[in-house]
Amino acid sequence: MEEKSVILEKAKKEQQLGNYQKSFDLLEQIFDIEDYFTAFEYAKILYFLKQYEKAIDIFLTLNEKNKEDRNVIDFIIKCYKENNNIEDLFKFVETKNLIDTKVSLEIAETFFDDKQYKAAINFYEQYIEKNKDDINVVSKLLQIYNFLGYKQKAIGLSDKYLTDSQVQDNKFLYNLFLNEQEIAQEKTILKSNPRIMLVMLTNKCNLRCPMCATIHQKNQWEISDEFKQYILNNLDNLELITWQGGEVFLYKGFKDLFLKAKENKYLKQIIITNGLLINEQWADLITQANHLDLTISIDSIEKDIYEKLRFGASFEQLLKNLECIKQCRIKNSSNITVTMRTTISDENIYTLDKIVDFAINYNINVLIWSPLIMEENKQYSLKNKSDEDLVVIKTNIDNALNKAQKNKIKIIYLLENAEDILNERKKIKEEENSKQETSFKQECKAEYKCSNTEDKNDNLFMTSEKRSLCFRPWKQIATTVEGKLRPECLCLQNIGDIHNCKDFEELWNNDFMQEYRRKMISFNQQWCCDNCKNNIVSEEHKKFTCW
Numbered sequence: 321m322e323e324k325s326v327i328l329e330k331a332k333k334e335q336q337l338g339n340y341q342k343s344f345d346l347l348e349q350i351f352d353i354e355d356y357f358t359a360f361e362y363a364k365i366l367y368f369l370k371q372y373e374k375a376i377d378i379f380l381t382l383n384e385k386n387k388e389d390r391n392v393i394d395f396i397i398k399c400y401k402e403n404n405n406i407e408d409l410f411k412f413v414e415t416k417n418l419i420d421t422k423v424s425l426e427i428a429e430t431f432f433d434d435k436q437y438k439a440a441i442n443f444y445e446q447y448i449e450k451n452k453d454d455i456n457v458v459s460k461l462l463q464i465y466n467f468l469g470y471k472q473k474a475i476g477l478s479d480k481y482l483t484d485s486q487v488q489d490n491k492f493l494y495n496l497f498l499n500e501q502e503i504a505q506e507k508t509i510l511k512s513n514p515r516i517m518l519v520m521l522t523n524k525c526n527l528r529c530p531m532c533a534t535i536h537q538k539n540q541w542e543i544s545d546e547f548k549q550y551i552l553n554n555l556d557n558l559e560l561i562t563w564q565g566g567e568v569f570l571y572k573g574f575k576d577l578f579l580k581a582k583e584n585k586y587l588k589q590i591i592i593t594n595g596l597l598i599n600e601q602w603a604d605l606i607t608q609a610n611h612l613d614l615t616i617s618i619d620s621i622e623k624d625i626y627e628k629l630r631f632g633a634s635f636e637q638l639l640k641n642l643e644c645i646k647q648c649r650i651k652n653s654s655n656i657t658v659t660m661r662t663t664i665s666d667e668n669i670y671t672l673d674k675i676v677d678f679a680i681n682y683n684i685n686v687l688i689w690s691p692l693i694m695e696e697n698k699q700y701s702l703k704n705k706s707d708e709d710l711v712v713i714k715t716n717i718d719n720a721l722n723k724a725q726k727n728k729i730k731i732i733y734l735l736e737n738a739e740d741i742l743n744e745r746k747k748i749k750e751e752e753n754s755k756q757e758t759s760f761k762q763e764c765k766a767e768y769k770c771s772n773t774e775d776k777n778d779n780l781f782m783t784s785e786k787r788s789l790c791f792r793p794w795k796q797i798a799t800t801v802e803g804k805l806r807p808e809c810l811c812l813q814n815i816g817d818i819h820n821c822k823d824f825e826e827l828w829n830n831d832f833m834q835e836y837r838r839k840m841i842s843f844n845q846q847w848c849c850d851n852c853k854n855n856i857v858s859e860e861h862k863k864f865t866c867w
Protein backbone atom coordinates (compact mmCIF):
# COMPACT_ATOMS: atom_id res chain seq x y z
CA MET A 321 0.00 0.00 0.00
CA GLU A 322 1.13 3.49 -0.79
CA GLU A 323 2.29 5.65 2.02
CA LYS A 324 -0.43 7.46 3.98
CA SER A 325 0.91 10.91 3.12
CA VAL A 326 0.91 10.13 -0.63
CA ILE A 327 -2.70 8.98 -0.53
CA LEU A 328 -3.68 12.04 1.47
CA GLU A 329 -2.10 14.33 -1.15
CA LYS A 330 -3.85 12.47 -3.98
CA ALA A 331 -7.18 12.77 -2.17
CA LYS A 332 -6.70 16.51 -1.71
CA LYS A 333 -5.98 16.91 -5.42
CA GLU A 334 -9.12 14.97 -6.37
CA GLN A 335 -11.09 17.16 -4.02
CA GLN A 336 -9.74 20.32 -5.66
CA LEU A 337 -10.84 18.95 -9.03
CA GLY A 338 -14.32 18.37 -7.63
CA ASN A 339 -13.97 14.57 -7.82
CA TYR A 340 -15.45 14.09 -4.37
CA GLN A 341 -16.27 10.40 -4.64
CA LYS A 342 -12.71 9.53 -5.79
CA SER A 343 -11.31 11.63 -2.98
CA PHE A 344 -13.60 9.89 -0.50
CA ASP A 345 -12.53 6.43 -1.72
CA LEU A 346 -8.90 7.33 -1.15
CA LEU A 347 -9.48 8.87 2.27
CA GLU A 348 -11.51 5.92 3.43
CA GLN A 349 -8.39 3.76 3.06
CA ILE A 350 -6.38 5.88 5.49
CA PHE A 351 -9.04 7.36 7.80
CA ASP A 352 -7.94 7.31 11.41
CA ILE A 353 -9.71 9.45 14.01
CA GLU A 354 -6.48 9.68 16.00
CA ASP A 355 -4.71 11.26 13.01
CA TYR A 356 -5.97 14.87 13.10
CA PHE A 357 -5.15 15.87 9.49
CA THR A 358 -6.48 12.73 7.85
CA ALA A 359 -9.64 12.86 9.94
CA PHE A 360 -10.14 16.52 9.03
CA GLU A 361 -9.88 15.80 5.28
CA TYR A 362 -12.20 12.82 5.64
CA ALA A 363 -14.85 14.88 7.45
CA LYS A 364 -14.45 17.63 4.85
CA ILE A 365 -15.12 15.25 1.99
CA LEU A 366 -18.18 13.92 3.84
CA TYR A 367 -19.38 17.52 3.98
CA PHE A 368 -18.91 17.94 0.21
CA LEU A 369 -20.79 14.68 -0.33
CA LYS A 370 -23.62 16.14 1.79
CA GLN A 371 -23.25 13.44 4.47
CA TYR A 372 -23.58 16.10 7.13
CA GLU A 373 -24.36 13.98 10.18
CA LYS A 374 -21.32 11.75 9.76
CA ALA A 375 -19.18 14.83 9.07
CA ILE A 376 -20.45 16.61 12.20
CA ASP A 377 -19.54 13.62 14.42
CA ILE A 378 -15.94 13.69 13.22
CA PHE A 379 -15.61 17.48 13.32
CA LEU A 380 -16.98 17.54 16.88
CA THR A 381 -14.37 14.97 17.94
CA LEU A 382 -11.67 17.12 16.34
CA ASN A 383 -13.06 20.19 18.07
CA GLU A 384 -12.69 18.42 21.44
CA LYS A 385 -9.04 17.78 20.63
CA ASN A 386 -8.26 21.29 19.46
CA LYS A 387 -10.78 23.90 20.53
CA GLU A 388 -8.99 26.74 18.80
CA ASP A 389 -9.07 25.31 15.25
CA ARG A 390 -11.12 27.89 13.34
CA ASN A 391 -11.45 25.66 10.26
CA VAL A 392 -13.09 22.90 12.25
CA ILE A 393 -15.50 25.36 13.91
CA ASP A 394 -16.41 26.85 10.52
CA PHE A 395 -17.17 23.40 9.12
CA ILE A 396 -19.30 22.44 12.13
CA ILE A 397 -21.37 25.58 11.61
CA LYS A 398 -21.64 24.92 7.87
CA CYS A 399 -22.74 21.31 8.45
CA TYR A 400 -25.43 22.31 10.95
CA LYS A 401 -26.65 25.01 8.58
CA GLU A 402 -26.73 22.84 5.46
CA ASN A 403 -28.41 20.06 7.41
CA ASN A 404 -30.96 22.58 8.70
CA ASN A 405 -30.04 21.59 12.22
CA ILE A 406 -30.67 24.98 13.76
CA GLU A 407 -31.27 23.83 17.34
CA ASP A 408 -27.95 21.98 17.54
CA LEU A 409 -26.18 24.88 15.88
CA PHE A 410 -27.58 27.20 18.53
CA LYS A 411 -26.48 24.82 21.33
CA PHE A 412 -23.02 24.49 19.83
CA VAL A 413 -22.33 28.22 19.64
CA GLU A 414 -23.84 28.80 23.09
CA THR A 415 -21.84 26.13 24.88
CA LYS A 416 -18.64 27.06 23.09
CA ASN A 417 -19.27 30.74 23.82
CA LEU A 418 -18.31 31.67 20.28
CA ILE A 419 -18.25 35.43 20.23
CA ASP A 420 -16.07 35.80 17.18
CA THR A 421 -17.74 38.46 15.02
CA LYS A 422 -17.56 36.55 11.74
CA VAL A 423 -19.30 33.61 13.34
CA SER A 424 -21.85 35.89 15.02
CA LEU A 425 -22.90 37.34 11.70
CA GLU A 426 -23.08 33.98 10.00
CA ILE A 427 -25.25 32.58 12.77
CA ALA A 428 -27.42 35.68 12.87
CA GLU A 429 -28.12 35.28 9.15
CA THR A 430 -28.93 31.60 9.64
CA PHE A 431 -31.48 32.38 12.34
CA PHE A 432 -32.85 35.23 10.28
CA ASP A 433 -33.33 32.98 7.23
CA ASP A 434 -35.01 30.47 9.51
CA LYS A 435 -37.36 33.26 10.73
CA GLN A 436 -36.07 32.94 14.29
CA TYR A 437 -35.79 36.68 14.68
CA LYS A 438 -35.39 36.83 18.45
CA ALA A 439 -32.47 34.42 18.34
CA ALA A 440 -30.99 36.32 15.38
CA ILE A 441 -31.00 39.61 17.30
CA ASN A 442 -28.52 38.37 19.94
CA PHE A 443 -25.97 37.57 17.27
CA TYR A 444 -26.53 40.71 15.22
CA GLU A 445 -26.04 42.73 18.41
CA GLN A 446 -22.81 40.88 19.20
CA TYR A 447 -21.64 41.52 15.66
CA ILE A 448 -22.33 45.25 15.51
CA GLU A 449 -20.78 45.82 18.90
CA LYS A 450 -17.47 45.16 17.18
CA ASN A 451 -18.44 46.36 13.68
CA LYS A 452 -20.23 49.62 14.37
CA ASP A 453 -19.63 50.87 10.83
CA ASP A 454 -21.27 47.95 9.06
CA ILE A 455 -24.31 50.03 8.28
CA ASN A 456 -26.10 47.33 6.31
CA VAL A 457 -26.18 45.06 9.32
CA VAL A 458 -27.13 47.93 11.65
CA SER A 459 -30.07 48.83 9.39
CA LYS A 460 -31.15 45.20 9.26
CA LEU A 461 -31.09 44.94 13.05
CA LEU A 462 -33.12 48.14 13.26
CA GLN A 463 -35.75 46.66 10.97
CA ILE A 464 -35.90 43.45 13.00
CA TYR A 465 -36.43 45.49 16.18
CA ASN A 466 -39.41 47.14 14.53
CA PHE A 467 -40.67 43.84 13.14
CA LEU A 468 -40.73 42.40 16.67
CA GLY A 469 -42.23 45.56 18.14
CA TYR A 470 -39.12 46.47 20.16
CA LYS A 471 -39.89 50.14 19.77
CA GLN A 472 -37.55 51.56 22.40
CA LYS A 473 -34.62 49.61 21.02
CA ALA A 474 -35.45 50.83 17.51
CA ILE A 475 -35.68 54.44 18.66
CA GLY A 476 -32.40 54.15 20.56
CA LEU A 477 -30.50 52.60 17.68
CA SER A 478 -31.87 55.00 15.06
CA ASP A 479 -31.12 58.00 17.32
CA LYS A 480 -27.53 56.89 17.61
CA TYR A 481 -27.04 56.48 13.87
CA LEU A 482 -29.03 59.50 12.65
CA THR A 483 -26.22 61.68 14.00
CA ASP A 484 -23.49 59.46 12.54
CA SER A 485 -21.82 61.09 9.51
CA GLN A 486 -22.03 57.84 7.52
CA VAL A 487 -25.82 58.10 7.74
CA GLN A 488 -26.21 61.86 7.77
CA ASP A 489 -24.25 62.33 4.54
CA ASN A 490 -26.12 59.63 2.68
CA LYS A 491 -29.62 60.53 1.51
CA PHE A 492 -30.75 56.91 1.18
CA LEU A 493 -29.49 55.78 4.59
CA TYR A 494 -30.75 58.89 6.34
CA ASN A 495 -34.23 58.30 4.95
CA LEU A 496 -34.14 54.62 5.96
CA PHE A 497 -33.09 55.32 9.56
CA LEU A 498 -35.56 58.19 9.91
CA ASN A 499 -38.36 56.07 8.45
CA GLU A 500 -37.68 53.18 10.85
CA GLN A 501 -37.63 55.65 13.72
CA GLU A 502 -40.97 57.11 12.64
CA ILE A 503 -42.45 53.60 12.45
CA ALA A 504 -41.26 52.91 16.00
CA GLN A 505 -42.62 56.27 17.17
CA GLU A 506 -45.96 55.53 15.43
CA LYS A 507 -45.89 58.87 13.62
CA THR A 508 -48.75 59.40 11.19
CA ILE A 509 -47.25 62.43 9.46
CA LEU A 510 -43.84 61.48 8.16
CA LYS A 511 -40.72 63.47 7.47
CA SER A 512 -39.20 60.44 5.78
CA ASN A 513 -40.11 59.55 2.22
CA PRO A 514 -41.40 56.33 0.58
CA ARG A 515 -38.90 53.47 0.43
CA ILE A 516 -40.85 51.17 -1.87
CA MET A 517 -42.79 51.87 -5.05
CA LEU A 518 -44.88 49.58 -7.18
CA VAL A 519 -45.41 51.35 -10.47
CA MET A 520 -47.88 50.39 -13.15
CA LEU A 521 -46.34 52.27 -16.05
CA THR A 522 -49.08 51.63 -18.59
CA ASN A 523 -52.03 49.32 -19.11
CA LYS A 524 -51.08 48.86 -22.77
CA CYS A 525 -50.17 45.30 -23.63
CA ASN A 526 -49.02 43.24 -26.60
CA LEU A 527 -51.15 40.28 -25.44
CA ARG A 528 -54.75 39.66 -24.49
CA CYS A 529 -54.59 36.93 -21.84
CA PRO A 530 -58.18 35.87 -21.09
CA MET A 531 -57.72 35.87 -17.30
CA CYS A 532 -56.22 39.36 -17.06
CA ALA A 533 -58.07 42.41 -15.71
CA THR A 534 -55.82 44.76 -17.69
CA ILE A 535 -57.34 43.90 -21.04
CA HIS A 536 -60.90 44.52 -19.83
CA GLN A 537 -60.18 48.19 -19.27
CA LYS A 538 -61.94 50.63 -21.56
CA ASN A 539 -59.16 53.18 -21.94
CA GLN A 540 -55.50 52.73 -22.61
CA TRP A 541 -53.25 54.89 -20.46
CA GLU A 542 -49.68 55.45 -19.43
CA ILE A 543 -48.23 57.45 -16.57
CA SER A 544 -48.05 61.23 -17.03
CA ASP A 545 -44.77 63.12 -17.23
CA GLU A 546 -45.61 64.58 -13.79
CA PHE A 547 -45.86 61.13 -12.23
CA LYS A 548 -42.68 60.08 -14.00
CA GLN A 549 -40.97 63.11 -12.46
CA TYR A 550 -42.35 62.16 -9.02
CA ILE A 551 -40.74 58.71 -9.40
CA LEU A 552 -37.44 60.26 -10.49
CA ASN A 553 -37.50 62.65 -7.51
CA ASN A 554 -37.88 59.68 -5.19
CA LEU A 555 -35.34 57.28 -6.66
CA ASP A 556 -32.60 58.22 -4.17
CA ASN A 557 -34.78 57.13 -1.23
CA LEU A 558 -35.98 53.85 -2.63
CA GLU A 559 -34.77 50.37 -1.82
CA LEU A 560 -37.30 48.51 -3.94
CA ILE A 561 -39.16 49.45 -7.08
CA THR A 562 -41.39 47.11 -9.07
CA TRP A 563 -42.10 47.99 -12.68
CA GLN A 564 -45.27 46.48 -14.07
CA GLY A 565 -47.90 46.92 -16.78
CA GLY A 566 -49.55 46.01 -19.04
CA GLU A 567 -46.18 45.63 -20.63
CA VAL A 568 -43.47 47.91 -19.27
CA PHE A 569 -41.57 47.81 -22.57
CA LEU A 570 -44.47 49.56 -24.32
CA TYR A 571 -43.99 52.66 -22.18
CA LYS A 572 -41.62 54.95 -24.05
CA GLY A 573 -40.07 56.44 -20.91
CA PHE A 574 -39.14 53.11 -19.36
CA LYS A 575 -35.51 53.05 -20.52
CA ASP A 576 -34.89 56.43 -18.96
CA LEU A 577 -36.46 55.38 -15.64
CA PHE A 578 -34.65 52.05 -15.65
CA LEU A 579 -31.22 53.61 -16.27
CA LYS A 580 -31.71 56.32 -13.62
CA ALA A 581 -32.89 53.69 -11.11
CA LYS A 582 -29.76 51.65 -11.88
CA GLU A 583 -27.63 54.51 -10.56
CA ASN A 584 -28.89 54.00 -6.99
CA LYS A 585 -26.70 51.17 -5.71
CA TYR A 586 -29.09 50.38 -2.84
CA LEU A 587 -32.14 50.06 -5.08
CA LYS A 588 -33.44 46.69 -6.15
CA GLN A 589 -35.55 46.73 -9.31
CA ILE A 590 -38.16 44.10 -10.13
CA ILE A 591 -39.50 43.95 -13.68
CA ILE A 592 -42.66 41.90 -14.18
CA THR A 593 -43.18 41.08 -17.84
CA ASN A 594 -44.45 38.51 -20.29
CA GLY A 595 -40.90 38.58 -21.66
CA LEU A 596 -41.89 38.70 -25.31
CA LEU A 597 -40.61 42.23 -25.98
CA ILE A 598 -37.17 41.65 -24.45
CA ASN A 599 -34.96 42.05 -27.50
CA GLU A 600 -31.18 41.66 -27.48
CA GLN A 601 -30.59 45.28 -26.57
CA TRP A 602 -32.91 45.10 -23.55
CA ALA A 603 -31.52 41.70 -22.51
CA ASP A 604 -28.04 43.24 -22.56
CA LEU A 605 -29.13 46.28 -20.50
CA ILE A 606 -31.12 44.29 -17.95
CA THR A 607 -28.37 41.76 -17.34
CA GLN A 608 -25.91 44.57 -16.62
CA ALA A 609 -28.00 45.85 -13.70
CA ASN A 610 -26.60 45.28 -10.26
CA HIS A 611 -29.57 44.46 -8.14
CA LEU A 612 -32.49 43.25 -10.21
CA ASP A 613 -35.11 40.57 -10.45
CA LEU A 614 -36.56 39.85 -13.86
CA THR A 615 -39.91 38.14 -13.38
CA ILE A 616 -41.26 36.52 -16.52
CA SER A 617 -44.82 35.23 -16.52
CA ILE A 618 -44.99 31.83 -18.19
CA ASP A 619 -48.19 29.92 -17.54
CA SER A 620 -47.34 26.74 -19.42
CA ILE A 621 -44.32 25.03 -20.89
CA GLU A 622 -46.47 23.37 -23.55
CA LYS A 623 -46.82 25.44 -26.73
CA ASP A 624 -50.56 24.91 -27.26
CA ILE A 625 -51.56 25.70 -23.71
CA TYR A 626 -49.12 28.61 -23.43
CA GLU A 627 -50.51 30.24 -26.57
CA LYS A 628 -54.08 29.66 -25.41
CA LEU A 629 -53.46 31.24 -22.00
CA ARG A 630 -51.23 33.99 -23.37
CA PHE A 631 -53.40 35.02 -26.28
CA GLY A 632 -51.33 36.66 -29.03
CA ALA A 633 -48.03 35.17 -27.86
CA SER A 634 -45.61 32.93 -29.75
CA PHE A 635 -44.00 30.15 -27.71
CA GLU A 636 -41.01 30.09 -30.10
CA GLN A 637 -40.45 33.81 -29.49
CA LEU A 638 -40.55 33.22 -25.73
CA LEU A 639 -37.93 30.46 -25.97
CA LYS A 640 -35.76 32.63 -28.22
CA ASN A 641 -35.89 35.48 -25.71
CA LEU A 642 -35.16 33.20 -22.76
CA GLU A 643 -32.11 31.86 -24.59
CA CYS A 644 -30.96 35.39 -25.37
CA ILE A 645 -31.32 36.40 -21.69
CA LYS A 646 -29.40 33.28 -20.65
CA GLN A 647 -26.53 34.11 -23.03
CA CYS A 648 -26.41 37.77 -21.97
CA ARG A 649 -26.22 36.71 -18.32
CA ILE A 650 -23.15 34.65 -19.14
CA LYS A 651 -21.61 37.39 -21.30
CA ASN A 652 -22.11 40.09 -18.66
CA SER A 653 -21.28 37.84 -15.66
CA SER A 654 -24.65 39.01 -14.48
CA ASN A 655 -25.84 38.73 -10.88
CA ILE A 656 -29.52 39.35 -11.64
CA THR A 657 -32.17 36.88 -10.53
CA VAL A 658 -34.58 35.46 -13.08
CA THR A 659 -37.96 34.44 -11.73
CA MET A 660 -40.61 32.49 -13.61
CA ARG A 661 -44.09 33.31 -12.43
CA THR A 662 -46.81 30.78 -13.19
CA THR A 663 -50.46 31.42 -12.54
CA ILE A 664 -51.70 28.02 -11.45
CA SER A 665 -54.92 26.48 -12.76
CA ASP A 666 -56.06 23.09 -14.06
CA GLU A 667 -54.03 23.86 -17.19
CA ASN A 668 -50.71 23.47 -15.42
CA ILE A 669 -51.17 21.97 -11.94
CA TYR A 670 -50.17 18.51 -13.18
CA THR A 671 -46.98 19.73 -14.86
CA LEU A 672 -45.16 21.43 -11.99
CA ASP A 673 -42.45 18.80 -12.11
CA LYS A 674 -41.76 19.60 -15.78
CA ILE A 675 -41.76 23.32 -15.03
CA VAL A 676 -38.73 22.72 -12.79
CA ASP A 677 -36.93 20.97 -15.70
CA PHE A 678 -37.74 23.96 -17.90
CA ALA A 679 -36.36 26.30 -15.21
CA ILE A 680 -33.13 24.29 -14.93
CA ASN A 681 -32.69 24.51 -18.70
CA TYR A 682 -33.05 28.31 -18.79
CA ASN A 683 -31.09 28.97 -15.61
CA ILE A 684 -34.13 30.32 -13.79
CA ASN A 685 -33.49 30.99 -10.09
CA VAL A 686 -36.94 31.35 -8.57
CA LEU A 687 -40.35 29.89 -9.36
CA ILE A 688 -43.51 31.58 -8.16
CA TRP A 689 -46.65 29.47 -8.18
CA SER A 690 -49.65 31.58 -7.41
CA PRO A 691 -53.32 30.69 -7.88
CA LEU A 692 -55.44 31.99 -10.74
CA ILE A 693 -57.87 34.63 -9.57
CA MET A 694 -61.29 34.24 -11.14
CA GLU A 695 -64.56 36.18 -11.09
CA GLU A 696 -65.57 37.76 -7.81
CA ASN A 697 -61.99 37.45 -6.61
CA LYS A 698 -62.29 33.68 -6.09
CA GLN A 699 -58.99 31.83 -6.17
CA TYR A 700 -58.22 28.58 -7.94
CA SER A 701 -58.49 26.04 -5.16
CA LEU A 702 -57.25 22.50 -4.65
CA LYS A 703 -60.19 21.92 -2.32
CA ASN A 704 -62.37 21.05 -5.33
CA LYS A 705 -60.16 18.09 -6.25
CA SER A 706 -60.96 14.46 -5.47
CA ASP A 707 -58.70 12.57 -3.07
CA GLU A 708 -57.19 10.65 -5.99
CA ASP A 709 -56.36 13.85 -7.86
CA LEU A 710 -54.88 15.39 -4.74
CA VAL A 711 -52.57 12.41 -4.28
CA VAL A 712 -51.34 12.80 -7.88
CA ILE A 713 -50.86 16.55 -7.41
CA LYS A 714 -49.06 16.06 -4.09
CA THR A 715 -46.66 13.52 -5.62
CA ASN A 716 -45.96 15.87 -8.50
CA ILE A 717 -45.35 18.81 -6.14
CA ASP A 718 -43.06 16.73 -3.90
CA ASN A 719 -41.01 15.68 -6.93
CA ALA A 720 -40.86 19.25 -8.15
CA LEU A 721 -39.76 20.57 -4.74
CA ASN A 722 -37.05 17.92 -4.43
CA LYS A 723 -35.70 18.59 -7.89
CA ALA A 724 -35.77 22.33 -7.31
CA GLN A 725 -33.92 22.02 -4.02
CA LYS A 726 -31.21 19.88 -5.61
CA ASN A 727 -30.74 22.49 -8.33
CA LYS A 728 -30.82 25.45 -5.91
CA ILE A 729 -34.04 26.80 -7.40
CA LYS A 730 -36.25 28.58 -4.90
CA ILE A 731 -39.97 27.92 -5.08
CA ILE A 732 -42.43 30.45 -3.73
CA TYR A 733 -45.52 28.29 -3.31
CA LEU A 734 -48.67 30.34 -2.79
CA LEU A 735 -51.25 27.59 -3.25
CA GLU A 736 -53.04 25.53 -0.64
CA ASN A 737 -51.14 22.53 0.65
CA ALA A 738 -52.53 19.32 -0.92
CA GLU A 739 -51.41 17.22 2.06
CA ASP A 740 -53.20 19.52 4.53
CA ILE A 741 -56.43 19.17 2.56
CA LEU A 742 -56.12 15.37 2.53
CA ASN A 743 -55.40 15.30 6.27
CA GLU A 744 -58.31 17.61 6.98
CA ARG A 745 -60.64 15.38 5.00
CA LYS A 746 -59.39 12.32 6.85
CA LYS A 747 -60.00 14.06 10.15
CA ILE A 748 -63.54 15.03 9.13
CA LYS A 749 -64.27 11.44 8.12
CA GLU A 750 -62.99 10.20 11.47
CA GLU A 751 -65.11 12.76 13.24
CA GLU A 752 -68.17 11.73 11.26
CA ASN A 753 -67.58 8.12 12.27
CA SER A 754 -67.41 9.06 15.87
CA LYS A 755 -70.71 10.95 15.55
CA GLN A 756 -72.42 7.72 16.45
CA GLU A 757 -71.07 8.22 19.92
CA THR A 758 -73.03 10.16 22.53
CA SER A 759 -74.03 13.80 21.97
CA PHE A 760 -72.33 14.55 25.26
CA LYS A 761 -68.98 13.73 23.73
CA GLN A 762 -69.71 16.01 20.78
CA GLU A 763 -70.38 18.95 23.07
CA CYS A 764 -67.06 18.41 24.77
CA LYS A 765 -65.30 18.47 21.45
CA ALA A 766 -66.92 21.77 20.47
CA GLU A 767 -65.89 23.24 23.78
CA TYR A 768 -62.34 22.05 23.30
CA LYS A 769 -62.12 23.60 19.84
CA CYS A 770 -63.49 26.88 21.10
CA SER A 771 -61.08 27.18 23.97
CA ASN A 772 -58.24 26.33 21.65
CA THR A 773 -58.98 29.36 19.46
CA GLU A 774 -59.03 31.64 22.49
CA ASP A 775 -55.64 30.36 23.56
CA LYS A 776 -54.22 31.20 20.19
CA ASN A 777 -55.43 34.80 20.38
CA ASP A 778 -54.14 35.17 23.90
CA ASN A 779 -50.73 34.08 22.73
CA LEU A 780 -50.85 36.52 19.86
CA PHE A 781 -51.18 39.48 22.17
CA MET A 782 -48.84 38.20 24.84
CA THR A 783 -45.89 37.32 22.64
CA SER A 784 -44.25 40.72 22.29
CA GLU A 785 -44.71 44.42 22.71
CA LYS A 786 -47.83 45.71 21.01
CA ARG A 787 -46.91 46.34 17.39
CA SER A 788 -48.62 47.74 14.32
CA LEU A 789 -50.33 45.35 11.96
CA CYS A 790 -48.44 46.39 8.85
CA PHE A 791 -45.75 48.92 7.90
CA ARG A 792 -46.64 49.30 4.22
CA PRO A 793 -48.42 52.65 4.83
CA TRP A 794 -45.13 53.97 6.26
CA LYS A 795 -43.02 52.61 3.43
CA GLN A 796 -44.76 52.29 0.11
CA ILE A 797 -46.79 53.90 -2.63
CA ALA A 798 -48.36 51.55 -5.16
CA THR A 799 -50.39 52.03 -8.32
CA THR A 800 -53.18 49.73 -9.45
CA VAL A 801 -54.16 48.66 -12.93
CA GLU A 802 -56.76 51.47 -13.01
CA GLY A 803 -54.15 54.04 -12.02
CA LYS A 804 -55.35 54.34 -8.43
CA LEU A 805 -52.81 54.90 -5.66
CA ARG A 806 -52.66 52.85 -2.47
CA PRO A 807 -50.05 51.95 0.17
CA GLU A 808 -49.92 48.49 -1.44
CA CYS A 809 -51.99 47.11 -4.30
CA LEU A 810 -53.61 44.66 -1.86
CA CYS A 811 -55.14 47.52 0.13
CA LEU A 812 -58.82 48.32 -0.36
CA GLN A 813 -58.89 52.09 0.12
CA ASN A 814 -57.48 54.40 -2.57
CA ILE A 815 -55.37 57.28 -1.39
CA GLY A 816 -55.31 59.03 -4.77
CA ASP A 817 -55.47 58.62 -8.53
CA ILE A 818 -52.54 59.20 -10.88
CA HIS A 819 -54.85 60.47 -13.62
CA ASN A 820 -56.10 63.45 -11.69
CA CYS A 821 -53.62 64.06 -8.90
CA LYS A 822 -52.53 67.69 -8.79
CA ASP A 823 -49.59 67.38 -6.43
CA PHE A 824 -47.93 63.99 -6.06
CA GLU A 825 -45.66 65.19 -3.25
CA GLU A 826 -48.75 65.76 -1.07
CA LEU A 827 -49.93 62.16 -1.39
CA TRP A 828 -47.53 60.73 1.15
CA ASN A 829 -49.05 62.51 4.12
CA ASN A 830 -52.56 63.12 2.85
CA ASP A 831 -55.63 62.36 5.02
CA PHE A 832 -56.01 58.84 3.66
CA MET A 833 -52.38 57.89 4.29
CA GLN A 834 -52.56 59.29 7.82
CA GLU A 835 -55.76 57.35 8.43
CA TYR A 836 -54.16 54.14 7.09
CA ARG A 837 -51.31 54.57 9.57
CA ARG A 838 -53.74 55.25 12.44
CA LYS A 839 -55.72 52.14 11.53
CA MET A 840 -52.61 49.95 11.52
CA ILE A 841 -51.50 51.27 14.92
CA SER A 842 -54.95 50.60 16.41
CA PHE A 843 -55.35 47.12 14.80
CA ASN A 844 -58.20 48.29 12.62
CA GLN A 845 -58.38 46.21 9.43
CA GLN A 846 -61.35 47.99 7.89
CA TRP A 847 -59.31 48.98 4.80
CA CYS A 848 -57.46 45.68 4.50
CA CYS A 849 -58.04 42.81 2.09
CA ASP A 850 -59.09 39.30 3.16
CA ASN A 851 -55.69 37.83 2.32
CA CYS A 852 -54.00 40.23 4.72
CA LYS A 853 -56.70 39.80 7.36
CA ASN A 854 -56.42 36.02 7.25
CA ASN A 855 -52.62 36.13 7.29
CA ILE A 856 -52.33 34.53 3.86
CA VAL A 857 -50.07 37.51 3.21
CA SER A 858 -47.10 36.97 5.53
CA GLU A 859 -46.09 39.32 8.31
CA GLU A 860 -42.70 39.59 6.58
CA HIS A 861 -44.37 40.98 3.46
CA LYS A 862 -46.29 43.47 5.56
CA LYS A 863 -43.24 44.65 7.49
CA PHE A 864 -39.93 43.98 5.79
CA THR A 865 -38.87 45.39 2.46
CA CYS A 866 -36.29 43.41 0.58
CA TRP A 867 -35.93 40.10 2.38
Ligand SMILES: C[S@@+](CC[C@H](N)C(=O)[O-])C[C@H]1O[C@@H](n2cnc3c(N)ncnc32)[C@H](O)[C@@H]1O
Nearest residue numbers: 531532565566567592593594617661663692693
Ligand atom coordinates in the same frame (compact mmCIF):
# COMPACT_ATOMS: atom_id res chain seq x y z
C1 LIG B 1 -51.07 41.83 -14.99
S1 LIG B 1 -49.55 41.09 -15.37
C2 LIG B 1 -48.60 42.47 -15.88
C3 LIG B 1 -47.18 42.17 -16.23
C4 LIG B 1 -46.96 41.40 -17.52
N1 LIG B 1 -47.76 41.79 -18.59
C5 LIG B 1 -47.05 39.91 -17.26
O1 LIG B 1 -47.90 39.25 -17.83
O2 LIG B 1 -46.24 39.45 -16.48
C6 LIG B 1 -48.86 40.74 -13.78
C7 LIG B 1 -49.06 39.32 -13.30
O3 LIG B 1 -50.44 39.10 -13.04
C8 LIG B 1 -50.75 37.78 -13.44
N2 LIG B 1 -52.19 37.68 -13.65
C9 LIG B 1 -52.92 38.23 -14.60
N3 LIG B 1 -54.21 37.89 -14.47
C10 LIG B 1 -54.29 37.08 -13.39
C11 LIG B 1 -55.35 36.41 -12.74
N4 LIG B 1 -56.60 36.47 -13.16
N5 LIG B 1 -55.06 35.66 -11.66
C12 LIG B 1 -53.79 35.59 -11.20
N6 LIG B 1 -52.75 36.21 -11.76
C13 LIG B 1 -52.99 36.95 -12.85
C14 LIG B 1 -49.93 37.59 -14.68
O4 LIG B 1 -49.74 36.23 -15.01
C15 LIG B 1 -48.64 38.26 -14.29
O5 LIG B 1 -47.77 37.34 -13.65
Ligand code: SF4
Nearest residue numbers: 525527529532566594
Ligand atom coordinates in the same frame (compact mmCIF):
# COMPACT_ATOMS: atom_id res chain seq x y z
S1 SF4 C 1 -49.35 39.91 -20.80
FE1 SF4 C 1 -49.71 40.51 -18.68
S2 SF4 C 1 -50.80 42.45 -18.78
FE2 SF4 C 1 -50.83 41.58 -20.82
S3 SF4 C 1 -52.77 40.59 -20.93
FE3 SF4 C 1 -51.29 39.04 -20.28
S4 SF4 C 1 -51.27 39.08 -18.02
FE4 SF4 C 1 -52.34 40.90 -18.78
Ligand code: SF4
Nearest residue numbers: 790808811848849852
Ligand atom coordinates in the same frame (compact mmCIF):
# COMPACT_ATOMS: atom_id res chain seq x y z
S1 SF4 D 1 -52.32 44.69 5.91
FE1 SF4 D 1 -52.47 44.45 3.67
S2 SF4 D 1 -54.30 45.55 3.10
FE2 SF4 D 1 -53.75 46.22 5.17
S3 SF4 D 1 -52.46 48.05 4.90
FE3 SF4 D 1 -51.09 46.30 4.97
S4 SF4 D 1 -50.81 45.70 2.84
FE4 SF4 D 1 -52.62 47.01 2.92
